[in-house]
Amino acid sequence: xxxxxxxxxxxxxxxxxxxxxxxxxxxxxxxxxxxxxxxxxxxxxxxxxxxxxxxxxxxxxxxxxxxxxxxxxxxxxxxxxxxxxxxxxxxxxxxxxxxxxxxxxxxxxxxxxxxxxxxxxxxxxxxxxxxxxxxxxxxxxxxxxxxxxxx
Amino acid sequence: xxxxxxxxxxxxxxxxxxxxxxxxxxxxxxxxxxxxxxxxxxxxxxxxxxxxxxxxxxxxxxxxxxxxxxxxxxxxxxxxxxxxxxxxxxxxxxxxxxxxxxxxxxxxxxxxxxxxxxxxxxxxxxxxxxxxxxxxxxxxxxxxxxxxxxxxxxxxxxxxxxxxxxxxxxxxxxxxxxxxxxxxxxxxxxxxxxxxxxxxxxxxxxxxxxxxxxxxxxxxxxxxxxxxxxxxxxxxxxxxxxxxxxxxxxxxxxxxxxxxxxxxxxxxxxxxxxxxxxxxxxxxxxxxxxxxxxxxxxxxxxxxxxxxxxxxxxxxxxxxxxxxxxxxxxxxxxxxxxxxxxxxxxxxxxxxxxxxxxxx
Numbered sequence: 450x451x452x453x454x455x456x457x458x459x460x461x462x463x464x465x466x467x468x469x470x471x472x473x474x475x476x477x478x479x480x481x482x483x484x485x486x487x488x489x490x491x492x493x494x495x496x497x498x499x500x501x502x503x504x505x506x507x508x509x510x511x512x513x514x515x516x517x518x519x520x521x522x523x524x525x526x527x528x529x530x531x532x533x534x535x536x537x538x539x540x541x542x543x544x545x546x547x548x549x550x551x552x553x554x555x556x557x558x559x560x561x562x563x564x565x566x567x568x569x570x571x572x573x574x575x576x577x578x579x580x581x582x583x584x585x586x587x588x589x590x591x592x593x594x595x596x597x598x599x600x
Numbered sequence: 601x602x603x604x605x606x607x608x609x610x611x612x613x614x615x616x617x618x619x620x621x622x623x624x625x626x627x628x629x630x631x632x633x634x635x636x637x638x639x640x641x642x643x644x645x646x647x648x649x650x651x652x653x654x655x656x657x658x659x660x661x662x663x664x665x666x667x668x669x670x671x672x673x674x675x676x677x678x679x680x681x682x683x684x685x686x687x688x689x690x691x692x693x694x695x696x697x698x699x700x701x702x703x704x705x706x707x708x709x710x711x712x713x714x715x716x717x718x719x720x721x722x723x724x725x726x727x728x729x730x731x732x733x734x735x736x737x738x739x740x741x742x743x744x745x746x747x748x749x750x751x752x753x754x755x756x757x758x759x760x761x762x763x764x765x766x767x768x769x770x771x772x773x774x775x776x777x778x779x780x781x782x783x784x785x786x787x788x789x790x791x792x793x794x795x796x797x798x799x800x801x802x803x804x805x806x807x808x809x810x811x812x813x814x815x816x817x818x819x820x821x822x823x824x825x826x827x828x829x830x831x832x833x834x835x836x837x838x839x840x841x842x843x844x845x846x847x848x849x850x851x852x853x854x855x856x857x858x859x860x861x862x863x864x865x866x867x868x869x870x871x872x873x874x875x876x877x878x879x880x881x882x883x884x885x886x887x888x889x890x891x892x893x894x895x896x897x898x899x900x901x902x903x904x905x906x907x908x909x910x911x912x913x914x915x916x917x918x919x920x921x922x923x924x925x926x927x928x929x930x931x932x933x934x935x936x937x938x939x940x941x942x943x944x945x946x947x948x949x950x951x952x953x954x955x956x957x958x959x960x
Contacts, residue, residue: 494957500948504946505907577952581946586945592948
C-alpha cells in the first residue's frame, strides 16, 4: 500500500468514525443505533514512543523514515503476523500555531482510541498494539500490547 | 705498373659464433693477409691493399650468385650476422674473397670455404611452475635466446604453447594443447575444460615458437596433481524477500540445484549434494572475508535475517556458495551476486500507554 492510499484509508476511516461518533455532524444513524456512543467527558488515547532506530540499530528519523503506524486490536495478547490492522495513521502530524497556520510537522505519538469504538464492544477488555511502517514498506515488530478496557 | 698479377693468398676461415650472449648472432670470417704478388715479389709499402668478401650458396661460385659481404676493408676479418646478411638457414654458404690494390690490380677469387648456416631455434622455456590453488595458472621464464646463447632479435615475436600430458616422457601423441599460443609468460587454464581428469598427475610443458616458425624443444615437464574441479558451483542465486511483499525482515537466498559435473555428466546416484553459502562485503570474495550463512544444507534455499548476520542497513554485500558431494569433493566458489541490504524496518514503537484527557 502506498502512502497516498494509506492516507486515504485513514481519511475514510476517520470520516466514518466521525460520522458515527460525533453527534450533530449529520449523515450518522441518529435512530439510536447501538454503534453510537454518547459523548463522554474525556478522550482516551494511546500514546507511544516512536522508534529511535531501525531493527539493525541504525538511527531512524521518525518524521523522515516512518510512513505510518498500523493499529491492531485483539481480545488477547497473542498478536500474530497474520493479524490485519484495524487502522492506519500517518507517522507525521501537522502542528498548527494559535493562528491556525501550520507551525511544524512532528512525529505522531498519539492516537485517539474513540476512533476505534465502532469496532469494539463496551465493557470488554482489549489489547491494542501498533507497528511502525517505514517509507520503504518494511514493518517493525509489534509494540508491547497495552490493555484497553472499553468502558 | 708491374706485369705480374696480384696474388691472393687468401685462406678463409669461418669462425664459430662469438659467445656474446648479449648480442645478436655474430659469425666471423677471417683470412690470411696478402703481402706478395703472384710471382712472389712483395707488394710495395706504397700500395694500399684491401679485401672484398663474397658469399654464395653456389659451390661453383658463379659470378651472378655472388653477394657482397664486405666491399673494401684493410682488415683480415669481418663479423657478420647471417640473418642480417640474408644467408638462408640450413644451407651451406660458400665464402670467397679478392684482394684489391689501390692501383687497380686485383686477384682472382680465392678458393671457396664452405660453412653450414645453422637453423637457430629458441631455447626451451624454463622454470615452469603451476599454481596449486585455483585459479589454476602455469608460468615460465621468458625465452630470450637461441639455443646457442645468442639473443633473439627484438623484431622476432616469441609465442609460447602450453601442453599437458599424462606421459612423463612427453610423447608427442599424448600431448594436449592448453589454450592458444600466447606471448605472455603465464597462462590461466581450466583443468576441466582442458579435459584433465581429477586426482591424476599430469605433466605440463611449454614450447617457444618464433614468428618465423622456429620452435624450441619442450621445456622440462612440471608434474601437477590435478585437483578435483569438476563439480558445478551453485548457479542462478537470487535473494528474495521471504514475505514476498518487501515487508519482512528476513530474506531468502535460493539457487538452482546442482545435478551434474562441470563436464556435463550427471552426479552419480547415491551421492548427495549439499551447499555451503557465504556472504561478504568483499567483491573479490577473499577467503578471509567470507561469513558462513549456512553450512552443508541440502535444500536449495535458505532464509536468513540480515541483521542477525551482521549485515548493516543499505550495505552492499555479496553472496557466494559452493556445492559439495557426500564423498567429499567440493566445487569452487560460485560467482557472487550483489545485494543491497534492506534488512529491517523500524524498531517497534515502545512505551505504549493509555491516557485519558478531559475534552476541551
